[in-house]
Amino acid sequence: MSKGYHEYFGNIHMHTTHSDGVGDFEELVQAAAAVGLNFVFVTDHNVLVRESEEGYRHGVLTLVGEEIHDPDLQPPGNHLLCLGVEEDLTHLGKNPQQLIDAVNEQGGLPFLAHPIERFTELIPTHYPWHNWEVTDFHGIELWNYMSNFRGMVNSKAQALLMGFFPHFFTRGPLPEMLAKWDELTAQRPVVALGGVDVHAETYNIGPIRRCFLPYAHCARALNTHILAAEPFAGPNGAANPGQSDPGVAHDRAQVLGALAAGRCWLGYDLVEWTTGFRFQAEHDRGAGVMGDTIGQPSPGQPTHFSVTAPADGTIRLLRGGKTVAESQGRGLEHTDAEPGVYRVEVWKQRWGRPRGWIFSNPIYVRE
Ligand SMILES: [Zn+2]
Ligand SMILES: [Zn+2]
Structure with missing residues (x-):
């Protein structure tokens, strides 16, 4: 049964200098190529840079969606990963249902980003999904790699330790998120993916400066592995992203097709590669x-x-x-x-x- 499929894997949910990420596409993709990721799916906040940035770089399929939220919402939240969209939908950020419907109409896949988040007294800000009455979202981000650290920071000493040894803290998706997913799938299929939400920001803790979860770390941490219906075509001669390349359209459709069908798993590849599951x-x-x-x-x-x-x-x-x-x-x-x-x-x-x-x-x- 699994025989007819082709496995690929990559980082999903990434930020660059087009929003609040620290690195540009070049830096991000170099980190991905270094560990052998097949694809990356970049989702900057409230901006779609697909035309200029999508394509093959260093052999890595670079796909671009966006993460949309309502900037006026207090408390903040309702972040929606919009994968496979053709046009920017930021103007619908104030109405989550309209936004979800519009993503679907474009043939894209709306995923609720970090829908449940923990927080602490030291870092009380959090960005959960508020409007659970919405319908027709395609899936959820079952495990947001960065967001999970938010609920663990109880002291500055702990934050410092986390900056240097994040793997000691990470355990898996939040149990309440798994329970919510089971509740949703009891009603209808809801696809889960894993997002790294990489920003690679540098923090000052006393005299110490530390980049938290850089691109290179995230590339080897939490990936979404897909079973594609057809093998990737690979780069077909176009020298730069943004240039016409028939391979990109084909391979993009393979990634989106697998995510649409839910033929995918979350692999915490830092523990050991999950390839072959x-x-x-x-x-x-x-x-x-x-x-x-x-x-x-x-x-x-x-x-x-x-x-x-x-x-x-x-x-x-x-x-x-x-x-x-x-x-x-x-x-x-x-x-x-x-x-x-x-x-x-x-x-x-x-x-x-x-x-x-x-x-x-x-x-x-x-x-
Ligand atoms: Zn977010
Ligand atoms: Zn994000």
């Missing part, structure tokens, strides 16, 4: 991979689930957010008669505690 299911009436809705088997017939991990870990198969099977190692096989929404988490012991390593999109065993 697979999750599939099969019954007498259908079969599919993550993201697919495969219907229900005939009465009395079971569904067989199969998980392959690229290295040892604790593999959990969950239905409706509850673990139904667990194994240690590189694989899990499970047969289940219950319909429902099945997804996989793989955890791995690293730096002294369990780290969330892989979070798959669900297979929907229902009509």
